[in-house]
Amino acid sequence: MASGAQEKQYTPSLLSFFIYNPTFGPREGEEEKKILFYHPSEVEKNEKIRNVGLCEAIVQFTRTFCPTKPAKSLHTQKNRQFFFEPEEHFWIVMVVRNPMIEKPNKDGKPPAIEYQEEEILDTVYGAVVRQCYSMYKLFNGTFGRAMEAGGVELLIQKLEKFFYRYLQTLHLQSCDLLDVFGGISFFPLDKMTYLKIQSFVNRVEESLSLIKYTAFLYNDQLIWSGLEQDDMRILYKYLTTSLFPRHSEPELAGRDSPLRPEVTGNLLHYGRFLTGPTNLKDPEAKFRFPKIFVSAEEGYEELHLIVYKAMSAAACFMISATVELTREFCEQLDSLVGPQLTLLASDICEQFTINRRISGPEKEPQFKFIYFNHMNLAEKSTIHMRKTASVCLTSVHPDLMKILGDINCDFARFDEDEEIIVKAMTDYWVVGKKSDQRELYVILNQKNANLILVNEEVKRLCATQFNNIFFLD
Amino acid sequence: MDGESRNATVPWDNAMLSPVDRLRSDRADSPTPGLVEGTEPGAVQRSAIFYHAQSYEDLTAEAENEAQRAPEPDRPQGHNEDEIDALVGEKSVERRLNNDPSSESSTKEEDVSSEAWRSHKKHVFVLSEAGKPIYTRYGTEEALSSTMGVMMALVSFVEAEKNIIRSIHADGCKVVFLTKSPLVLVGVSKTGQSDKELLRELQYIYYQIVSLLTLTQLNHIFQHKQNYDLRRLLAGSEYLTDNLLRRLERDPGLLLSAVTCLPLASSARDVVSSSLQAAKAKNLVFSILLAGDRLVTLVRKKDQFLHHIDLHLVFNLVGSSSSFREGEGWTPICLPKFNTAGFFHAHISYLEPASELCLILVSTDREDFFNMSECKQRFMERLSKRSAYQAMKEALKCPSYSVEQVGIPELRHFLYKSKSSGLYTSPEFPEVYQSDEEQERLMGLYQDLHSCLHHPTRPLRYFYRCSETENLLARLTSGFELYLCFSPLATKALAVSAVDKLLKWIRKEEDRFFILSPLTY
Numbered sequence: 001m002a003s004g005a006q007e008k009q010y011t012p013s014l015l016s017f018f019i020y021n022p023t024f025g026p027r028e029g030e031e032e033k034k035i036l037f038y039h040p041s042e043v044e045k046n047e048k049i050r051n052v053g054l055c056e057a058i059v060q061f062t063r064t065f066c067p068t069k070p071a072k073s074l075h076t077q078k079n080r081q082f083f084f085e086p087e088e089h090f091w092i093v094m095v096v097r098n099p100m101i102e103k104p105n106k107d108g109k110p111p112a113i114e115y116q117e118e119e120i121l122d123t124v125y126g127a128v129v130r131q132c133y134s135m136y137k138l139f140n141g142t143f144g145r146a147m148e149a150g151g152v153e154l155l156i157q158k159l160e161k162f163f164y165r166y167l168q169t170l171h172l173q174s175c176d177l178l179d180v181f182g183g184i185s186f187f188p189l190d191k192m193t194y195l196k197i198q199s200f201v202n203r204v205e206e207s208l209s210l211i212k213y214t215a216f217l218y219n220d221q222l223i224w225s226g227l228e229q230d231d232m233r234i235l236y237k238y239l240t241t242s243l244f245p246r247h248s249e250p251e252l253a254g255r256d257s258p259l260r261p262e263v264t265g266n267l268l269h270y271g272r273f274l275t276g277p278t279n280l281k282d283p284e285a286k287f288r289f290p291k292i293f294v295s296a297e298e299g300y301e302e303l304h305l306i307v308y309k310a311m312s313a314a315a316c317f318m319i320s321a322t323v324e325l326t327r328e329f330c331e332q333l334d335s336l337v338g339p340q341l342t343l344l345a346s347d348i349c350e351q352f353t354i355n356r357r358i359s360g361p362e363k364e365p366q367f368k369f370i371y372f373n374h375m376n377l378a379e380k381s382t383i384h385m386r387k388t389a390s391v392c393l394t395s396v397h398p399d400l401m402k403i404l405g406d407i408n409c410d411f412a413r414f415d416e417d418e419e420i421i422v423k424a425m426t427d428y429w430v431v432g433k434k435s436d437q438r439e440l441y442v443i444l445n446q447k448n449a450n451l452i453l454v455n456e457e458v459k460r461l462c463a464t465q466f467n468n469i470f471f472l473d
Numbered sequence: 474m475d476g477e478s479r480n481a482t483v484p485w486d487n488a489m490l491s492p493v494d495r496l497r498s499d500r501a502d503s504p505t506p507g508l509v510e511g512t513e514p515g516a517v518q519r520s521a522i523f524y525h526a527q528s529y530e531d532l533t534a535e536a537e538n539e540a541q542r543a544p545e546p547d548r549p550q551g552h553n554e555d556e557i558d559a560l561v562g563e564k565s566v567e568r569r570l571n572n573d574p575s576s577e578s579s580t581k582e583e584d585v586s587s588e589a590w591r592s593h594k595k596h597v598f599v600l601s602e603a604g605k606p607i608y609t610r611y612g613t614e615e616a617l618s619s620t621m622g623v624m625m626a627l628v629s630f631v632e633a634e635k636n637i638i639r640s641i642h643a644d645g646c647k648v649v650f651l652t653k654s655p656l657v658l659v660g661v662s663k664t665g666q667s668d669k670e671l672l673r674e675l676q677y678i679y680y681q682i683v684s685l686l687t688l689t690q691l692n693h694i695f696q697h698k699q700n701y702d703l704r705r706l707l708a709g710s711e712y713l714t715d716n717l718l719r720r721l722e723r724d725p726g727l728l729l730s731a732v733t734c735l736p737l738a739s740s741a742r743d744v745v746s747s748s749l750q751a752a753k754a755k756n757l758v759f760s761i762l763l764a765g766d767r768l769v770t771l772v773r774k775k776d777q778f779l780h781h782i783d784l785h786l787v788f789n790l791v792g793s794s795s796s797f798r799e800g801e802g803w804t805p806i807c808l809p810k811f812n813t814a815g816f817f818h819a820h821i822s823y824l825e826p827a828s829e830l831c832l833i834l835v836s837t838d839r840e841d842f843f844n845m846s847e848c849k850q851r852f853m854e855r856l857s858k859r860s861a862y863q864a865m866k867e868a869l870k871c872p873s874y875s876v877e878q879v880g881i882p883e884l885r886h887f888l889y890k891s892k893s894s895g896l897y898t899s900p901e902f903p904e905v906y907q908s909d910e911e912q913e914r915l916m917g918l919y920q921d922l923h924s925c926l927h928h929p930t931r932p933l934r935y936f937y938r939c940s941e942t943e944n945l946l947a948r949l950t951s952g953f954e955l956y957l958c959f960s961p962l963a964t965k966a967l968a969v970s971a972v973d974k975l976l977k978w979i980r981k982e983e984d985r986f987f988i989l990s991p992l993t994y
Contacts, residue, residue, distance in 0.1 A: 069643045071641050073642045402931055410921075418940045421938075422937070
């Protein structure tokens with residue numbers, strides 16, 4: 001190594017991810033049977049067994065001191081392990097390597113590695129593990145369901161199929177406070193336009209009586225949903241981080257040419273299916289839609305998920321999985337929804353531009369903020385740029401994001417309303433407010449401010465952005 | 474003497490400190506936020522009393538450093554095989570320390586599978602690398618041998634992967650591991666303290682044990698016999714660890730890595746210091762005068778510094794045992810931050826039978842008892858002739874002050890630490906924090922603030938928290954650390970103005986609260 005070699009920085013990364021059930025191989029020599037899924041799969045069998053064994057031991061040991069609260073994480077010098085028991089005896093474990101710095105060593109010695117043990121926030125990655133399970137459950141139902149339907153073999157098969165692909169989409173280096181909230185961004189709208197959307201939903205549900213639930217989004221933000229909050233939360237996550245980004249490019253191309261080549265009859269519209277058939281005219285087209293599981297009165301129900309999009313407006317229609325969807329139904333839906341959705345999309349767009357003009361030209365504000373409401377899961381962030389499938393860009397230093405995470409942990413410890421104002425070594429001020437299920441985090445870049453000025457600045461922000469929300473002063 | 478450099482005192486990132494020997498007239502009268510170390514209220518005039526490389530414990534890689542930096546005190550005894558055998562045979566710590574009879578607490582006998590045992594807020598376990606129990610705070614070591622075996626198994630399992638176990642987290646409970654070969658320390662806490670705070674506490678316990686045996690001896694014993702039962706050597710000294718754990722929950726000094734002084738007019742303190750300075754002897758390294766948990770003065774050999782951890786261990790030793798009241802005590806003590814390899818010998822005695830004033834004379838020579846005793850006599854003779862002695866006895870009657878004296882409305886309590894002197898001051902607990910429970914809760918809040926300010930990678934300068942029970946403000950500058958506790962009615966404007974006001978007040982009182990001119994022999 002040349003002496004002038006640079007230090008190399010490594011971000012946190014996924015070391016392993018496994019799912020086990022200790023009741024499946026209780027006897028010695030049968031330990032392998034406990035393991036239902038293990039990533040990376042090429043790990044040698046004995047090592048898998050040992051790593052699962054350590055998790056079992058940690059969980060068991062922690063019970064000595066708190067029998068009711070299971071272990072959630074293990075910190076070591078090199079990595080952190082997160083434990084989650086979503087269903088009785090089923091454990092999901094995610095092992096994340098701490099970020100590290102590789103320092104080149106002179107004299108041809110191997111480089112020195114320094115692990116940064118304080119960089120990973122438990123709350124963030126704990127939430128990521130729970131999200132993994134929720135996403136599996138959205139598309140597969142519970143582990144228990146697979147066990148009932150086809151025993152361990154089926155469960156193993158389903159886990160393999162789902163997690164093999166899903167784990168590739170995890171981007172651990174860009175996880176932050178927003179993953180803890182798992183919130184939904186709502187599209188701000190005037191009453192008139194909102195009523196138009198509601199009547200559109202009603203009309204479609206009336207004409208196509210098969211439709212059980214509908215959700216309506218614009219610009220990746222939610223406007224209307226008929227689902228339960230928790231189901232919508234994970235569906236929203238899927239739509240905005242996976243499905244929409246995958247289809248965004250063709251759409252951009254489509255906007256340039258006013259007419260789609262496959263436009264039928266005299267109906268000119270931009271509507272198209274994001275799930276199911278890509279081209280209705282294709283005689284080979286398959287009318288298969290992804291199935292999702294949502295909560296219902298007796299446990300859960302299985303639904304077809306149809307996502308239909310025109311310009312920036314997207315409508316999700318959910319239909320009971322017991323019904324078989326045909327070409328006729330899809331054509332009917334396309335001809336009914338396509339033109340109306342196109343019209344609505346341009347209406348909303350127009351309204352949105354007007355509103356923006358009224359609120360005045362946007363100037364770079366002195367502050368950035370994240371807001372989350374635990375009651376309706378509404379979240380708003382001016383820190384994050386638009387999310388894409390692969391990365392979630394933030395406009396502030398990662399250390400500041402971690403300070404937000406630290407404050408959030410602090411809020412979670414006590415049930416009462418609180419306010420925290422801190423000044424980081426970099427002279428940024430960070431304010432956290434928790435009031436009646438709502439949390440607001442503000443980052444101010446005012447080096448010479450003091451506590452009083454910062455307080456006034458945040459008051460002003462609350463007045464303009466959240467004029468009808470009361471925050472503890 | 475004045476010009477001597479405070480070697481290795483490199484606090485934070487501030488290597489360009491103002492000269493330490495500045496005159497009092499140089500010191501800014503109004504405490505501005507720009508105060509750097511050495512000019513803050515309570516800063517020392519000449520040179521630091523303590524050896525403090527950093528105000529926050531460095532938890533890694535210190536064992537290596539300290540071997541190099543600690544000057545070797547004269548070691549009167551070699552550590553050979555015979556000595557260990559002798560120690561193992563009969564000369565147990567029990568004899569040397571002649572412990573307090575009241576320490577035999579009933580908590581030891583409780584059922585370790587009971588809910589009551591589980592619900593203790595903080596457990597501490599010490600075990601050997603062979604998994605043998607050495608200490609448990611609650612229950613008996615025998616009953617917990619299998620639990621400790623599991624702890625050791627977890628440590629070794631992770632070690633086998635060339636990794637180090639740090640902690641386990643569950644909702645409302647965490648387990649923290651500290652491996653300090655040849656010992657392993659485990660803390661189980663339901664207090665919500667940060668990992669770093671818990672590790673710092675385990676570190677104290679580790680040093681407590683080292684102070685009884687020296688690290689050299691510990692290593693020697695376990696190299697000799699891996700599954701040696703260390704309780705044989707430590708029998709009768711558990712109360713020291715029990716007591717230290719209680720101190721950690723109550724004493725802000727252990728949190729701040731600082732000690733507090735008996736408020737005393739500087740004229741009187743200077744007389745006491747110079748009387749101690751005069752009563753020197755060849756092998757005398759430190760003369761420490763305590764009033765309960767408060768330092769009256771400390772005189773040290775030139776170039777020798779006492780680390781605050783070592784001083785707290787001395788405080789703990791003196792405060793935990795009533796046997797020193799019976800006459801002159803003579804006990805070996807290892808000051809692990811000074812040197813983990815050898816023993817010092819401490820002459821411990823109270824100035825008067827019923828007095829709180831306790832004099833500790835630390836010598837390097839085990840045969841020095843009579844020399845030390847004579848030093849004390851000389852000190853007493855000199856002191857008793859002066860009015861300062863009376864002034865000191867008067868000061869003992871009000872060893873603390875009330876927060877009302879500061880004159881800031883809604884201020885309930887505060888901690889102020891001068892970084893350069895390693896001393897802190899704090900008023901007595903006000904009415905609202907009278908119960909033990911409330912005092913511990915307040916200490917918990919201070920611990921939280923301390924952890925946030927001293928976060929290893931994301932330190933903060935300023936922390937303000939407003940909640941339903943109190944408003945807290947913490948500030949960290951290169952010169953001082955300040956923690957303020959207000960009633961929930963206090964406004965932010967009040968809190969901001971309180972900082973300046975309080976600093977001015979401390980500046981005005983610094984003569985009484987701090988040791989501004991420490992002496993050396």
